[in-house]
Amino acid sequence: MEKTKKVKIFIALFYVSLVLLFLYFFFSKFTLQEITSYDFIKNNRDYFFELRQSNLLILGALFIIFTIFWVQAGGFGTPIVLFAGFVFGKWLGTLFSVIGLTIGATGLYIFANYFLKDLIKDKFLNKFQNLESKFKKSELNYMLVYRFVGGIPFAISNVLPCIFNVKVFNFFVSTLIGLIPQVFIWVSLGSGLEKIIDQNEEAPSVVKLISSPDIYIPIIAFIILVIITITIRKIFYKK
Numbered sequence: 281m282e283k284t285k286k287v288k289i290f291i292a293l294f295y296v297s298l299v300l301l302f303l304y305f306f307f308s309k310f311t312l313q314e315i316t317s318y319d320f321i322k323n324n325r326d327y328f329f330e331l332r333q334s335n336l337l338i339l340g341a342l343f344i345i346f347t348i349f350w351v352q353a354g355g356f357g358t359p360i361v362l363f364a365g366f367v368f369g370k371w372l373g374t375l376f377s378v379i380g381l382t383i384g385a386t387g388l389y390i391f392a393n394y395f396l397k398d399l400i401k402d403k404f405l406n407k408f409q410n411l412e413s414k415f416k417k418s419e420l421n422y423m424l425v426y427r428f429v430g431g432i433p434f435a436i437s438n439v440l441p442c443i444f445n446v447k448v449f450n451f452f453v454s455t456l457i458g459l460i461p462q463v464f465i466w467v468s469l470g471s472g473l474e475k476i477i478d479q480n481e482e483a484p485s486v487v488k489l490i491s492s493p494d495i496y497i498p499i500i501a502f503i504i505l506v507i508i509t510i511t512i513r514k515i516f517y518k519k
Contacts, residue, residue: 345380347360356433356434356435357381361467365466365469365471366470401442420454424454424457
């Protein structure tokens with residue numbers, strides 16, 4: 281028993297250290313001011329475009345690997361998905377994002393289920409106890425609805441299923457399918473931003489951004505998705 285506990289602690293420390301090391305090397309290369317400046321985005325847009333043209337598979341693989349680490353470090357999904365649309369376009373951006381997010385989320389779920397299950401149950405079981413019987417009836421179907429409905433920060437939504445003892449396969453499949461609608465919308469928005477930046481040397485005004493079909497169509501689609509998910513959520517979380 282004591283040996284098993286030591287092994288768990290070692291694996292947990294190794295996992296956390298690996299994730300933190302990865303993030304340290306990434307953020308040591310860029311400052312927040314650089315990343316958020318229009319010139320930085322514009323210049324790197326050209327760089328990534330050339331890289332995409334010559335080494336699409338390598339760039340896609342690196343993006344997926346980064347996304348996996350990003351998710352396992354508790355990162356938000358929206359920035360990474362917008363970036364995917366910006367660099368890869370709608371279709372490849374959606375494909376690469378969903379793969380990376382799904383693998384990363386599944387890895388985080390496995391880790392949490394193994395090391396943090398009791399802690400997660402203590403924190404969240406009372407709040408979501410009404411869902412326990414639903415998951416027992418049809419685990420995969422309710423996981424699909426759970427993923428589609430959203431409304432919970434991505435990192436937390438990846439570990440909450442620990443309290444329902446969801447099978448890893450069902451978690452993986454439901455995440456893979458359930459994330460597609462919202463990911464496609466955000467990727468489309470990122471792709472639209474790329475087109476706007478390509479056409480403007482200076483940062484465009486907010487009015488010009490919103491008046492572009494590449495921007496307002498994904499925004500309208502997102503609003504519709506929010507309305508649908510709110511409706512489903514009321515049913516799904518109903519006691």
